Amino acid sequence: MRRDHPAEPTHRIYCPKRFSVKRISGNRIRATLLAGIFLAAGALAQTPRPTAASGAQRTSGDSVGPYNKQIVDPVAADRGRHLYATECVECHGPTARGTDTAPNLVRSNVVMHDRTGSELGPFMKKGHPLQSKTSSAALTAEQLSDLSHFLKQRVDDALKRQPMGDHINIITGDAAAGKAYFEGAGKCTGCHSLTGNLAGIGSRFAEPVDLQQAILFPTGRGRGGRGPSTAPVMLTVTQPGGQPMKGELVFLDDFNGQLRDSAGKLHTFTRTPTTKVEKTDPLAEHHALLDRLTDKNVHDLVMYLETVK
Amino acid sequence: MNRPRNAASALSLLLLLASAIYAQPPMPTDSWPTYNGDFSGRRFSPLAKINATNIKSLTLSWAWRLNASGGSSSNIRSTPLMMDGVIYLSTEDNAFAVDARTGREIWHYVWASSGGRHNGNKGMAMFGNFLYFETGDCHLVSLGKDDGKLRWSKTICDLDQFYFASVAPVVVGNHVIAGVSGDDTDVGGYLESHDPETGELQWRFYTVPQKKGDAGSETWPNEDMSSHGGGMTWVPITYDPDLKLIYVTTGNPQPVIAYANRKGDNLYTCSLVALNADTGKMAWAFQTSPHDTHDWDSTQTAVLFDGEISGQPRKLVAQAARNGKFFVLDRVTGKAIVSTEFVKTNWSLGFDAKGQPIPDPAKNPSLAGTLVSPNSGGSTNWFPPTFSPATGLFYVNASRNYGEFYLYDATDNPQGWAGNSQGSWSENMLEALDYKTGKVKWSHKWEGGASYGLLSTAGNLIFTGAPGGSIEALNATTGDPLWHARLPSGVSNSPVTWELDGTQYLLVGGGDTLYAFAMLAK
Numbered sequence: 169m170r171r172d173h174p175a176e177p178t179h180r181i182y183c184p185k186r187f188s189v190k191r192i193s194g195n196r197i198r199a200t201l202l203a204g205i206f207l208a209a210g211a212l213a214q215t216p217r218p219t220a221a222s223g224a225q226r227t228s229g230d231s232v233g234p235y236n237k238q239i240v241d242p243v244a245a246d247r248g249r250h251l252y253a254t255e256c257v258e259c260h261g262p263t264a265r266g267t268d269t270a271p272n273l274v275r276s277n278v279v280m281h282d283r284t285g286s287e288l289g290p291f292m293k294k295g296h297p298l299q300s301k302t303s304s305a306a307l308t309a310e311q312l313s314d315l316s317h318f319l320k321q322r323v324d325d326a327l328k329r330q331p332m333g334d335h336i337n338i339i340t341g342d343a344a345a346g347k348a349y350f351e352g353a354g355k356c357t358g359c360h361s362l363t364g365n366l367a368g369i370g371s372r373f374a375e376p377v378d379l380q381q382a383i384l385f386p387t388g389r390g391r392g393g394r395g396p397s398t399a400p401v402m403l404t405v406t407q408p409g410g411q412p413m414k415g416e417l418v419f420l421d422d423f424n425g426q427l428r429d430s431a432g433k434l435h436t437f438t439r440t441p442t443t444k445v446e447k448t449d450p451l452a453e454h455h456a457l458l459d460r461l462t463d464k465n466v467h468d469l470v471m472y473l474e475t476v477k
Numbered sequence: 478m479n480r481p482r483n484a485a486s487a488l489s490l491l492l493l494l495a496s497a498i499y500a501q502p503p504m505p506t507d508s509w510p511t512y513n514g515d516f517s518g519r520r521f522s523p524l525a526k527i528n529a530t531n532i533k534s535l536t537l538s539w540a541w542r543l544n545a546s547g548g549s550s551s552n553i554r555s556t557p558l559m560m561d562g563v564i565y566l567s568t569e570d571n572a573f574a575v576d577a578r579t580g581r582e583i584w585h586y587v588w589a590s591s592g593g594r595h596n597g598n599k600g601m602a603m604f605g606n607f608l609y610f611e612t613g614d615c616h617l618v619s620l621g622k623d624d625g626k627l628r629w630s631k632t633i634c635d636l637d638q639f640y641f642a643s644v645a646p647v648v649v650g651n652h653v654i655a656g657v658s659g660d661d662t663d664v665g666g667y668l669e670s671h672d673p674e675t676g677e678l679q680w681r682f683y684t685v686p687q688k689k690g691d692a693g694s695e696t697w698p699n700e701d702m703s704s705h706g707g708g709m710t711w712v713p714i715t716y717d718p719d720l721k722l723i724y725v726t727t728g729n730p731q732p733v734i735a736y737a738n739r740k741g742d743n744l745y746t747c748s749l750v751a752l753n754a755d756t757g758k759m760a761w762a763f764q765t766s767p768h769d770t771h772d773w774d775s776t777q778t779a780v781l782f783d784g785e786i787s788g789q790p791r792k793l794v795a796q797a798a799r800n801g802k803f804f805v806l807d808r809v810t811g812k813a814i815v816s817t818e819f820v821k822t823n824w825s826l827g828f829d830a831k832g833q834p835i836p837d838p839a840k841n842p843s844l845a846g847t848l849v850s851p852n853s854g855g856s857t858n859w860f861p862p863t864f865s866p867a868t869g870l871f872y873v874n875a876s877r878n879y880g881e882f883y884l885y886d887a888t889d890n891p892q893g894w895a896g897n898s899q900g901s902w903s904e905n906m907l908e909a910l911d912y913k914t915g916k917v918k919w920s921h922k923w924e925g926g927a928s929y930g931l932l933s934t935a936g937n938l939i940f941t942g943a944p945g946g947s948i949e950a951l952n953a954t955t956g957d958p959l960w961h962a963r964l965p966s967g968v969s970n971s972p973v974t975w976e977l978d979g980t981q982y983l984l985v986g987g988g989d990t991l992y993a994f995a996m997l998a999k
Contacts, residue, residue, distance in 0.1 A: 237592070237637070265890050266701075274892055275663060275705055280637040326892035327639070327661050336883065338845040377883075377899075380846060384881055385900035420924045421945035422958035441957070455902055458848070458879045466881075467845050 238283050240320050248318025251311055255298040264322040274326050279319045285312030288319075338377050339471055341464070346472025349465050359453065362476050370476040380470045384461075386454050399450040403427045405437055406444040413437070417447065501783050501866070506976050509559040511713075512600045512645040513861065514973060518715035518724075518780040520863040521933045522974045526981035527996045528936030529952050532960040535983065538995035539580035545571045545587075545989070553970050553986030554597035555645065556861075556930070558608075562977060564984070565603065565622070566991065567610045569595040569643075572618075574625055577977055580993060584625030590614045593641040594658070599713065599859075600645030602653060604673040609653050611642035617655050617669075619676060631676045633657060638664045648673055649716045649754050654723060656710030660772075663731040663892055666708035666746075668723075670757055680757035684708035684727045684745050692759065693744030702739050707731035708746035712776040712859050717792070717808060722760055723752045724781065724794055724808070728774035734842050734882065734896025735770075737889045742767040747775040749796055749804070751811060761811030764833050765798045770841050771824070771882060771898065772853040773800040780864045780871065784912055786814055795912055797862055797873040799855030800824070802834055803915045817915035819857075819908055820877040823850045842882035842896045852880025853898035858928060861971050865933040868953050870909040870918055872939055874927045878903030907931075907941060909956060919956040930971025940983060942968025948985045948992070964992060 252264070259270035266272035273279050278287045289312050292304040307315075350356045360366045373379040401417040405425065413435060415427035425445065426436045439445065449455070503523040504515040513520055527535055545551045549569040557566040563583060564575040570590045574583040593613035602609040607628060608620045615634040620627060633655055634640035640659035647654050652670040666684040671677065685706035686694035697703035709728035716723050730739060730746035745759075747766035752759055765775040780795045794808035795815075801822035805815035813832025824840040840849050854876070862873040880898035905923040910916065925944030932940040933953055943949040946967035950960040966988025973984050983994040 263888075263890075265892060272701065272890075272892075275701075277638070280635070323662065326663070328893070336844055336885070338883075340845040377846070381881065381900045384848065384879070385902050387902065419945065421943060421947060421961070422924075422949065423947070423961050424945075458850075458902060461848060463839070463843075463847055466848055 238316065238320055240324060241317050242321075244314045245317040245321045248314035248316070248321075251315050252318050255300060256315075258299050259297075263325070264319055273319055274322050279316075279323065282316050282319075284316050285309060288312045288316055336377060338380055338467070339474055341467030341469070341471030343468070343472045343475055345464070346468035346470070349468055350472060353460075354457070354465065354469070355453070366473070366476065368477060370474045376470055376474055379473060380466065383469055383473075384458065384466065386451055401450070402448040404444075404446040404448070407437070408442045420445070420447075501781075508561070509557065509973050509975050510603055511558070511647055512556050512602070513713065513715065513778065516647070516649065516716040516718065517782065518778045518861070518864075519782055519866070519933075520861055520931060520971070520973075521865050521867075521935075523935045524974055524976055524981050525935040525937075526976065527934065527938065527974070527983065529938055529959060531996065532936070532938065532950050535950075535960060535962075535994050535996055537962070538982065538993045538997065540990050540992045541575055541580035541582065542990045543568065543571070543573060544585070549595040549597055551989040552597065553989065553991060555600035555986070556971050556973060557984060557986070557991065558601055558603050559973075559975055559984075560603060560622075563622075564991070565601055565608055566986075567598050567601045567645075569598045569613055572601065572608065572610055572620055572625065574622075575991065577975075577982070577993075580991070586620055586625040586627070588612050588616070588618060588630075591636070593636050594639075594643075594661075595641075596643060596658075598643050598645075599711075602646040602648045604648040604653070607673060609646045609648070609655075609673075611644060611646065611655060613641050613643065615640055615642050615657075617642070617646065617653070617671060617676065619653075619673075629676045631671060631678070633669055633671075634659070635664075638662060640664060644711045645713045647713050647716065649714075649718070649723060650721075652679060652754055654714050654754075656712070656714070656725070658709050658711040658728075660707060660709060660729065660731060660733055661893065663705040663707065665704050665706055666710055666727060668710045668714070668725050668752070668757070670754075682725075682750075682752055682757040682759070684710060684725075684748070684750070685730075686744075693762075696742040696744040698738065698740055703743075705731060706739065706743055706746060707733070708748075709774070709776070711774075712778060715779050715781050715794075716754065717781055720792070720809060721754050722808070723754050724779035725750050725752060726765075726776045726779050726796065728776050729766075729769050729772050731893075732891045733772050733894045734898075735884055735886050735891030735894075736768070736841065737887075737891060739768075743769070747773060747798075747800075749775065749779050749794065749806070749811075751808070763804070763806055763811050763813065763831070765796060765802060765804060766800045766836075767833055768836055769800070770836070771800070771849060771851075773798070773851075773855050774859075775799060776859060777857060778861050780862060781808055782864050782866060782912075784869070786913060793912065795864065795871055797857050797871065797875070797910070799851075799858055800834070801851050801856035803871075803910060804832065805912055805915065806832075815912070815915045819873065819910055819915065819917065820875050821850070822856065823848075842884045842898075844884050844887055846881045846883050848879060849882050849898070850879045851876065852878050852901050852903075853882075854878070854880075854901070860928055860930040863931040863933040863939065864912070865939075865953055867935055867937070868909070868933075869912060870953070871912050872907065872909050872931050872933060872953075874905070874929050874931065874941060875908045875920075876903045876905045876926070905944070907939070907951065907956065909953075921951060921956040921958070929968055932972045932974060934974060940972040940974075940985075942972075942985070946987075948972060948983075948987075948994075962992075962994065964988075964990070966990070 261267045264273040296304040406412045415429040419426040570588040572586040591614045595613040606622045616630045618630045634657045639661040644656040670679040686703040707730045730743040747769045748764045750762040795805045803819040816828045816832035825834040884896040886895035905927045907921045909918045929942030937953045939951045947961040964987035970986035
């Protein structure tokens with residue numbers, strides 16, 4: 169399935185636009201693609217470049233043993249990028265993910281199994297069309313290694329679970345509708361004020377997506393694990409015949425609990441079916457909001473609050 | 478007459494009644510020979526020496542700490558096996574035999590790994606004097622049961638394509654059934670059968686069509702997408718020996734979050750598939766998450782039990798899926814009997830005529846973010862549920878949660894994940910579902926996340942890990958918490974039980990330590 173498909177214009181995301189080889193002349197393609205590939209590389213350079221090994225070690229500590237994958241050499245990959253643009257890109261496309269005329273190299277077993285030319289070499293020796301019409305068997309060991317590093321870099325791109333390159337622009341909403349929701353159905357003004365606790369909210373986050381995450385998940389388990397500071401969950405515990413004990417929730421399970429009183433003292437209690445445990449979560453309204461928010465509400469709110477600088 | 482005896486006789490009566498209605502053979506009580514204790518996936522033990530009345534006397538008999546290189550090798554995710562008084566346990570790249578009466582180590586085998594993802598080995602299979610387990614670097618390994626010596630190893634997947642292996646194999650008849658894992662790049666899933674003696678490959682079933690014209694290929698745009706379409710098999714299969722059918726549950730399609738280049742239902746990803754055990758040929762399939770775009774692997778255990786629907790005895794299979802839906806099917810035909818939700822979700826527009834959910838396209842991931850319940854972790858996950866024929870209830874540790882799903886690659890040819898779910902809010906509970914309706918009979922709310930496997934017993938008990946680091950027992954009928962013991966590293970695997978020399982033991986792994994609790998009072 170290969171169709172031209174206009175990239176959505178409002179998003180500053182890494183979206184190499186597909187192109188038709190038939191429509192543009194060869195020289196122009198090469199110039200455009202070379203620029204495109206460089207652009208992509210520039211964008212990617214903003215985030216730490218993963219190596220093949222680090223791609224696999226995405227979750228720290230979940231890979232062990234003598235890992236024999238090829239570590240991408242960025243300098244060699246850069247040389248490989250030039251070679252790719254000169255000899256391969258017209259058929260295999262700017263991201264090496266294939267076109268109507270040639271297969272996806274990111275999924276190629278030759279590329280996956282290759283180590284600095286170990287598989288590409290024998291493959292090219294057999295003869296493979298190149299853009300320059302020269303013999304693929306004449307590619308040197310260094311050229312094959314460079315090409316291998318470039319293609320492994322493309323595999324790394326596919327391994328990433330983060331946005332590639334530029335940050336996503338998630339501001340797509342309607343500020344007026346966001347304001348209406350903030351002041352109306354959202355009931356946000358019950359706790360928040362744009363001149364009080366949300367003063368300058370639109371400038372507080374590195375990225376709009378962080379603001380969006382803070383609206384949705386204010387306990388801070390979102391991006392980067394940082395959320396706005398929030399008041400603690402409070403407990404009121406009453407044992408049968410006893411006085412209520414109040415404090416900040418430290419620990420609670422089916423059999424025990426622990427709270428910290430206003431003087432900072434820890435109290436541990438036994439929890440039985442007759443123990444009355446009341447929890448007051450200052451974010452309860454935020455959690456309840458998740459059941460009511462539409463995606464339009466979310467995008468409108470982000471747009472509106474982004475304007476509060 | 479004291480009360481425990483009363484309770485015990487009431488329980489035996491309950492069991493007697495249960496066994497009259499349910500024709501399935503009960504799990505053995507003097508061993509734990511497969512990942513789920515038997516082939517059914519019920520994780521229900523007919524043992525009742527430890528029961529809802531006397532459980533407060535349950536006490537620690539021994540604890541054994543494994544000695545491995547750390548990381549996932551030192552974290553017991555797997556379910557141990559037990560036979561003839563010896564426990565067989567695997568962690569990533571390690572296998573152990575431990576005396577079940579004393580907790581003394583008998584042997585320790587270490588596999589020299591060449592890499593791959595190590596995210597938690599789930600256990601071993603046993604056949605006569607042989608053991609089988611998978612390794613992160615794509616091997617199926619067989620050891621001698623008595624000496625822990627390597628017999629053979631077979632490569633079952635390609636590390637270079639970012640596959641890895643972690644599932645517990647299951648031996649059915651003359652077949653070692655082994656699944657594979659991996660969703661870093663776009664590769665196709667499959668299930669393999671190996672000869673238990675020689676390790677030779679007997680058959681391979683691809684969960685996604687390898688070529689145009691293969692079953693399910695009409696639900697993919699082309700052969701390139703379908704053959705790289707995911708559908709990993711990383712949770713142990715269940716098996717009906719009478720029907721000779723294997724029930725395998727399959728993972729998410731690839732690319733995981735982005736979907737522009739895989740229009741269609743993407744069969745047989747996110748599906749429950751019945752296969753002939755001898756040939757690996759598909760008997761039927763039911764897709765629990767058509768065209769998934771949220772990483773909701775449907776790799777939750779397919780639990781086999783016999784029940785009664787509208788007064789008729791039926792052979793059933795049930796699954797509480799990661800996408801929040803609960804299904805009960807006829808396991809002979811694959812026809813749906815119950816299709817419902819076990820937690821509230823916001824991503825579907827009801828069920829189609831086959832009982833499969835209809836995804837709401839408005840809840841697909843988007844560049845600006847889409848608020849979806851559940852998040853990519855799902856409403857439940859790999860950890861095993863349990864079904865008690867004594868209560869007729871299906872139990873699952875469930876989560877109602879939200880995530881914001883972002884698309885990272887808006888081209889028409891995304892690869893890998895190309896998106897993700899970020900942030901989370903959740904409420905978590907142990908649910909007991911009536912299998913005839915899927916209705917929640919009781920729900921016990923947890924004070925935190927509860928990614929724990931379950932065990933039910935004829936003692937009217939449910940055992941589970943609990944937030945806060947405890948192994949906990951609840952009343953299977955009411956959900957009331959009855960007993961707990963806090964472990965230093967919390968619970969990391971699914972509890973199991975057996976009887977040795979007249980004593981019923983409860984075994985649970987917590988980090989690098991296996992704990993054996995026992996009802997020592999007679």
